[in-house]
Amino acid sequence: MILNTILFxxxxxxxxxxxMHQRIARQFALWFSLGIFVSSLxxxxxxxxxxxxxxxxxxxxxxxYPEIRFHIGLDGLSLWLVILTTLLTPLAILVSWKYIxxxxxxxxxxxxxxxxxxxxxxxxxxxFLFYVFWEVCLVPMYFLIGIWGHxxxxxxxxxxxxxxxxxxxxxxAAIIWLYLKxxxxxxxxxxxxIRSGQVAISPLEQTLMFLAFFFSFAIKVPLFPLHTWLPxxxxxxxxxxxxxxxxVMLKMGTYGLVRFCLxxxxxxxxxxxxxxxxxxxxxxxxxxxxxxxxxxxxKLVAYSSVSHLGFVVLGIFSFNQQGLDGAVYQMLNHGISTxxxxxxxxxxxxxxxxxxxxxxxxxATPAPILTTIFVITTLASIGLPTLNNFIGEYLVLxxxxxxxxxxxxxxxxxxxxxxxxxxxxxxxxxxxETPDSVAHHVTDIGxxxxxxxxxxxxxxxxxxxxxxxxxxxxxxxxxxxxxxTKVQATRSVPAEVAxxx
Amino acid sequence: xxxxxxxxxxEMMRFLPxxxxxxxxxxxxxxxxIMAPExxxxxxxxxxxxxxxxxxxxxxxxxxxxxxxNRLLIIDGFATFFRVLVIGVAxxxxxxxxxxxxxxxxxxxxxWALVLFSVVxxxxxxxxxxxxxxxxxxxxxxxxxxxxxxxxxxxxRNSESALKYFLLGSFATGxxxxxxxxxxxxxxxxxxxxxxxxxxxxxxxxxxMMIGAACALMFVGFAFKVSAAPFQVWAPDVYxxxxxxxxxxxxxxxxxxxxxxxxxxxxTAFEPxxxxxxxxxxxxxxxxxxxxxxxxxxxxxxxxLMAYSSIAHxxxxxxxxxxxxKLGIEAAMFYLAAYALTNLGAFAVITxxxxxxxxxxxxxxxxxxxxxxxxxxxxxxxxxxxxxGVPLTGGFFGKFYIFKAALDARLIWLTVLGLLNSAVAAxxxxxxxxxxxxxxxxxxxENTQEMGGALKFVLVGSAVATLVIGTFPSLLLDVASRYxxxxx
Numbered sequence: 008m009i010l011n012t013i014l015f016x017x018x019x020x021x022x023x024x025x026x027m028h029q030r031i032a033r034q035f036a037l038w039f040s041l042g043i044f045v046s047s048l049x050x051x052x053x054x055x056x057x058x059x060x061x062x063x064x065x066x067x068x069x070x071x072y073p074e075i076r077f078h079i080g081l082d083g084l085s086l087w088l089v090i091l092t093t094l095l096t097p098l099a100i101l102v103s104w105k106y107i108x109x110x111x112x113x114x115x116x117x118x119x120x121x122x123x124x125x126x127x128x129x130x131x132x133x134x135f136l137f138y139v140f141w142e143v144c145l146v147p148m149y150f151l152i153g154i155w156g157h158x159x160x161x162x163x164x165x166x167x168x169x170x171x172x173x174x175x176x177x178x179x180a181a182i183i184w185l186y187l188k189x190x191x192x193x194x195x196x197x198x199x200x201i202r203s204g205q206v207a208i209s210p211l212e213q214t215l216m217f218l219a220f221f222f223s224f225a226i227k228v229p230l231f232p233l234h235t236w237l238p239x240x241x242x243x244x245x246x247x248x249x250x251x252x253x254x255v256m257l258k259m260g261t262y263g264l265v266r267f268c269l270x271x272x273x274x275x276x277x278x279x280x281x282x283x284x285x286x287x288x289x290x291x292x293x294x295x296x297x298x299x300x301x302x303x304x305x306k307l308v309a310y311s312s313v314s315h316l317g318f319v320v321l322g323i324f325s326f327n328q329q330g331l332d333g334a335v336y337q338m339l340n341h342g343i344s345t346x347x348x349x350x351x352x353x354x355x356x357x358x359x360x361x362x363x364x365x366x367x368x369x370x371a372t373p374a375p376i377l378t379t380i381f382v383i384t385t386l387a388s389i390g391l392p393t394l395n396n397f398i399g400e401y402l403v404l405x406x407x408x409x410x411x412x413x414x415x416x417x418x419x420x421x422x423x424x425x426x427x428x429x430x431x432x433x434x435x436x437x438x439x440e441t442p443d444s445v446a447h448h449v450t451d452i453g454x455x456x457x458x459x460x461x462x463x464x465x466x467x468x469x470x471x472x473x474x475x476x477x478x479x480x481x482x483x484x485x486x487x488x489x490x491x492t493k494v495q496a497t498r499s500v501p502a503e504v505a506x507x508x
Numbered sequence: 509x510x511x512x513x514x515x516x517x518x519e520m521m522r523f524l525p526x527x528x529x530x531x532x533x534x535x536x537x538x539x540x541x542i543m544a545p546e547x548x549x550x551x552x553x554x555x556x557x558x559x560x561x562x563x564x565x566x567x568x569x570x571x572x573x574x575x576x577x578n579r580l581l582i583i584d585g586f587a588t589f590f591r592v593l594v595i596g597v598a599x600x601x602x603x604x605x606x607x608x609x610x611x612x613x614x615x616x617x618x619x620w621a622l623v624l625f626s627v628v629x630x631x632x633x634x635x636x637x638x639x640x641x642x643x644x645x646x647x648x649x650x651x652x653x654x655x656x657x658x659x660x661x662x663x664x665r666n667s668e669s670a671l672k673y674f675l676l677g678s679f680a681t682g683x684x685x686x687x688x689x690x691x692x693x694x695x696x697x698x699x700x701x702x703x704x705x706x707x708x709x710x711x712x713x714x715x716x717m718m719i720g721a722a723c724a725l726m727f728v729g730f731a732f733k734v735s736a737a738p739f740q741v742w743a744p745d746v747y748x749x750x751x752x753x754x755x756x757x758x759x760x761x762x763x764x765x766x767x768x769x770x771x772x773x774x775x776t777a778f779e780p781x782x783x784x785x786x787x788x789x790x791x792x793x794x795x796x797x798x799x800x801x802x803x804x805x806x807x808x809x810x811x812x813l814m815a816y817s818s819i820a821h822x823x824x825x826x827x828x829x830x831x832x833x834k835l836g837i838e839a840a841m842f843y844l845a846a847y848a849l850t851n852l853g854a855f856a857v858i859t860x861x862x863x864x865x866x867x868x869x870x871x872x873x874x875x876x877x878x879x880x881x882x883x884x885x886x887x888x889x890x891x892x893x894x895x896x897g898v899p900l901t902g903g904f905f906g907k908f909y910i911f912k913a914a915l916d917a918r919l920i921w922l923t924v925l926g927l928l929n930s931a932v933a934a935x936x937x938x939x940x941x942x943x944x945x946x947x948x949x950x951x952x953x954e955n956t957q958e959m960g961g962a963l964k965f966v967l968v969g970s971a972v973a974t975l976v977i978g979t980f981p982s983l984l985l986d987v988a989s990r991y992x993x994x995x996x
Contacts, residue, residue: 071982072989073912110879139899146898149938153946154878161942165935172896172934176927183912183923 009049010063010081010130013093016043017123024116033104036115040097040122047093050081058083058480059487061132069136073186076193079130083480084335084488088129088262091342092255094462096122099247101459102350106246106357107155114155117147121251128259134182134267135192138175144256145171148248156243163236163243170236174223181219184212185271198270202491210274217275220268221283227260230283230320231290234313241309242362246353249305253312254346258338261319265335265488269323273492280324284407287324288417290317295424299431304355305362307432308348311388314421315341315396321418322403326492330406331485336478337399340470344387344396347463351381354456355436358449364432369441370449377452378437380460385433387467389426395470398478519576522583524565525591526628526635532558533624540617548617552606555620559599559627566591566631575637579699582637585991586837590634590768593845597761598627600852600966605753607960608859612751614660622659623757626652630765634772639688639698642769646684646733649762650677657750657758665866669749676742677732684729690722691777700777707780716784723778723785727792730773733766736826737795740819744803747815748869752862755811756855759818760848767825767844775832776994782832789830790922796823797929804936809869810858813936814851817895820933821847827926828910831917834992839909841988846894846902846977853970854891857884860959871940876949884959885944887971892937894974897930901978909985 020039024032054062061080069077081089099118107114124147127140145168153164186192188208189200200206208216226233237257241249269276294314301307315337322334354377355370356362371378387394390401400422408415452460470477520527536551543551570588575581602623609616629649636642654677658670692698694715695706707719728739735743747755778785800820807813821843828840861877861884862868878885894903907930914923959967977984 070980070985072985142899142904146893149941150945153942161946164946165938165942168938169931169935173928173931176931177924179908180911180915180924180927183908183915186912187915 008063008065009046010079011065013043013047013050013089014079014123014126014130016046017096017119017126020119021116021123024112024119027112029111032112032115033100033107036119037097037100040093040100040119043122044093044097047090050086050089054081054083054086055480058086058483064132066132069133074191075135076133077136078133078193079127079136080132081130083482083484084265085129085262086480087339087477088255088258089126091258091339092122092125092129095250095254095342095346098346098350098459098462099250101455102250102353103245103247104455106353110154114151117151118247118251121147121151125251125255125259129262132194133192134185134194134197137194137263137267138179138182141175141178141259144259148252148256151248151251152240152244155245156248157245158243159239160243163239166236167240170226170233174226174233177219178223181216184216188212194267198491201271213272213275214278217268217272217279220263220272221279224260224263224268225320227263228257228316228320229260229313231286231293231313231317234290234294237313238306238309241312241349242303242305246349246356249309249349249353250346253308253349254342257312257316258342261316261323261334261338264320264323265331265485270488270491276324276492277326280326280410284321284324284411284414287317287320288414288421290314291321291418291421292424295421295428299424299428301428302364303362304352304364304432304436305349307364307428308345308352311348311425311428312341312345314425315345315388317421318400318403318418321407321414325403325406325410325414326489327406327409328482328486328489329402330410331489332478332482333399333402333404333406335481335485336470336474337396337403339477340387340395340399343463343466343470344384347380347384347460347467348388350456350460350463351377351384354452355449359445360448364435366442367436367445368439369437370445371437372441373446373449374451376457380452380464381437382433383464383467385429387471389429390422393468393471395467397471398474515577518572518574521572522569522574522576523581524569525562525595526631528558528562528565529624529628529631532562533621533628536617536621536624540615540621543617548615551617551620552602555602555624556599558624559595559602562627562631563592563595563599566595579701580638580641581632581635583635585993586768586772586841587635589841589988589991590764591631593848594627594630594634594761594765597757597764597848597852598623600970601753601757601761603962604756604852604856604859604966607963608751608753611864612660619656619659622652622656626656626757626762630761633765634768636769636772637700639691639700639703639773642773643681643685643688646681646729646766646769649765650681650733653677653758653762656754657746659751659754663865665749666751669746672742672749673746680729680732680739683725683732687722687725687727687729690718690725694718694722700773703777704779707778719781720784723781724788726773727785727788730766730770731792734763734770734822734825735796735819736792736822737799737819738792740796740799740822743819744812744815747818748809748812752811752855752859752866755814756852756859759814759855760851763818763822764844764848767822767829767840771829771837771840772994774829775837779832786830786832789826790919793823793826793830794922794925796820796826797926798823801929801933801936804933807936808871810862810871810874810940811869813871813940814854814858817933817936818851820929821895823929824907824910824926827914827919827922830919830922831913833913833917835913835916836910837994838985838988838992839906839913841992842909842981842985843906845984845988846906846974849970849973849977850891850894850901850903853967853974854888854895856963856967856970857888857891860884860963871943872947874940874943875947876944878945880949881959883964884967887967888944889941890971890974892940894978896934896937899978900975902974902981902984904978905981905985909981 064080066078124144131137298310319334322330390396632645654674660666732739804816828836894901897907
């Protein structure tokens with residue numbers, strides 16, 4: 008019941024905002040989303056007690072025929088993603104506080120609608136319900152980019168919508184195909200039928216369905232070479248849009264890979280792991296190299312996302328506990344550190360009205376605290392030990408090395424490159440000569456801005472120093488998912504291979 | 509069976525909706541002539557009342573389903589569903605027209621009568637169990653539609669639209685009639701059930717050429733009426749030229765009725781040769797979707813864009829026809845109902861916005877609508893999302909049911925290509941959203957009209973209905989699956 012409430016409260020907030028007066032809209036949105044965050048904290052302990060299984064399960068019929076169930080639940084994998092969503096929504100509202108002046112009610116309404124969709128994606132245990140929430144997320148983000156974005160916002164918004172839509176219709180076809188095979192949309196029912204061998208799915212079918220799901224998720228992640236919508240969307244989106252997009256929306260794709268692609272189609276996933284890991288490594292290095300030459304700060308952070316998400320995909324397709332744990336942990340880390348980076352870039356933009364690195368320099372002189380925070384976030388992002396990204400990247404590298412040592416070598420190059428482009432950007436922006444315009448316009452971080460970013464700083468340190476608070480729940484879920492992919496794999500070893508041994 | 513030409517009271521009850529509508533239509537024509545001009549507002553109320561009575565009669569008639577008039581008509585679940593649908597569409601169309609007609613200073617008395625006659629024709633189309641009756645229903649509906657398309661006769665665009673519609677429509681009906689004649693010559697009957705029995709029993713391999721040709725001729729007629737490729741070319745010109753509320757009506761009611769008879773003839777009479785016509789419908793469905801969607805990408809006129817969109821949507825329904833299964837029929841019923849609601853709602857916004865003389869019909873004239881008229885813009889957003897097929901709208905579940913039926917019938921390629929098509933379609937609908945919300949209003953739009961009560965009712969009503977069947981699709985699908993019974 009709590010989970011239901013937390014899922015539907017944002018929708019309620021969206022509807023209420025539609026009929027609300029401009030003046031109280033942002034106050035309402037902030038307190039309302041804070042309320043959702045605080046109540047979502049009560050989800051943590053019951054899930055931690057039993058992270059491998061689903062807690063807070065609601066399972067009722069939504070559409071009678073063909074049977075679509077309203078089946079939601081929370082386990083160690085989805086728990087932190089839900090908390091991340093509920094945490095970042097009020098922060099995103101706080102970040103927009105002064106910047107958004109136009110059509111305020113609609114803006115905050117869309118942020119809450121986005122929260123509704125995102126939570127829905129992470130808790131759905133019915134394939135169809137998952138698809139519905141997946142698409143629901145698209146609409147508010149489309150408007151957030153398209154209405155409140157920068158100059159090329161329309162191009163970016165439409166590109167974003169069409170890319171995701173093209174991927175998701177294939178997923179829909181695969182979901183319907185699964186339904187026709189198994190007679191249900193329920194994730195666990197499908198999984199049981201596949202694992203117990205009740206339904207016969209030929210290798211070709213499995214590969215096709217895997218690819219349909221994978222393609223749709225890979226666009227969202229985004230995996231090289233499907234990433235081209237991301238820099239556009241990020242650069243054009245308002246700060247809060249970028250934060251939500253980078254921190255949570257990209258995780259929809261990687262979450263889908265872990266939750267659905269691996270357990271449902273284990274053979275196909277393993278069979279295709281090589282080229283996928285290859286693309287992930289290409290993405291890591293390519294994203295880093297392109298980030299290095301970006302003159303635009305936001306674009307730089309966007310390409311760093313492509314690089315970081317490559318790590319996540321690599322970890323997932325390593326098919327071992329460390330890799331998977333690292334991938335999921337890295338999903339959270341990336342959400343926090345990149346979310347913080349986008350916020351900080353947004354702060355700079357509100358002062359100087361430019362995203363070009365060349366328009367800055369010596370920001371440390373007028374804004375020392377802002378600079379300190381930026382440097383901490385940068386260090387977190389490049390994986391300095393004691394900060395959060397280090398743990399995730401280390402686990403992914405270890406997992407990748409177990410699977411194939413070459414992968415780890417390739418990915419490690421990305422770690423080095425990330426230090427190059429991030430630190431170089433920091434150097435050019437914050438140190439050196441202070442131009443007059445910077446000295447004039449750039450002030451130090453304000454109280455509201457500090458409150459918005461402080462929780463993320465705390466989390467960077469906490470997740471870096473004491474991963475024990477977060478990792479065990481993730482590991483328990485991952486162990487189960489890994490188990491599901493293994494059982495299947497051993498069962499289906501072809502007879503001649505077994506005999507040859 | 510000895511022919512008895514006196515219909516029984518039972519049969520008259522089954523035929524009551526058409527009777528009521530015909531009488532009301534004739535009555536309206538007479539009243540129009542003798543009534544004082546200031547009282548003519550009441551004619552609309554009368555037309556609405558007649559439609560409501562016909563709706564009730566259609567529902568009541570289903571209490572006692574069965575054939576009427578020597579099996580010329582048949583009242584089964586399928587017929588009842590579409591009867592209710594076309595009458596409902598007409599009610600919304602009447603509500604959505606009055607403001608427009610008042611603005612254009614047009615004399616509405618005969619307009620209502622024409623709508624009623626068109627509905628009579630559509631209602632006959634969906635209840636006919638016999639090829640000649642189908643032809644008669646089609647003609648009644650079409651002739652009324654031709655006149656409606658050219659209703660503002662001083663407007664050159666209207667006249668062009670009506671003339672094109674009339675010439676091409678008559679030509680297509682000729683094909684249909686020729687097909688009917690061939691079928692009669694081959695089987696000796698025009699009764700759908702008997703054609704089916706005849707085709708199923710005889711060894712058709714000898715006369716396959718002839719049967720195929722007859723089917724093809726009838727297919728031409730039907731494909732024209734539902735604007736399926738390659739017979740879709742008329743639709744953009746006609747919808748663009750016709751008055752906006754008429755375009756809304758034509759692309760909802762008559763189209764649904766035409767699909768109903770298409771389904772009934774091909775799934776009842778021609779079921780025994782289904783494996784022969786399925787590839788033709790398959791190809792037509794694919795081409796219709798592609799032509800509709802890709803042509804819509806380049807349109808700048810809103811009405812023309814909606815016309816191409818309606819072609820594309822006809823393509824999706826053709827996918828359902830290609831399945832020729834009960835699931836496919838249910839899906840088509842759901843889709844046509846959801847599409848009619850969405851389409852009428854979208855046209856209600858367009859009707860209001862085009863302004864007197866339909867001067868603001870370009871997409872760019874919608875610029876800044878989100879700020880100028882938040883309600884219209886929000887409702888149009890819902891309709892466009894439904895046309896795209898975003899979840900929680902009726903259009904999404906319509907597509908879902910159709911493609912599920914198609915996968916069930918193993919039309920895998922058609923499904924994949926159709927779904928990709930719907931992603932393409934998102935682009936041109938999004939363009940309208942972009943203009944509405946993300947662009948500054950131009951200087952052309954200062955004098956758009958306030959929306960009247962009736963139009964607002966159509967708008968909000970269809971938006972709410974679109975969302976409700978998108979959230980609880982069982983409400984409509986249960987009805988569709990219960991009523992997807994074709995009397996044979």
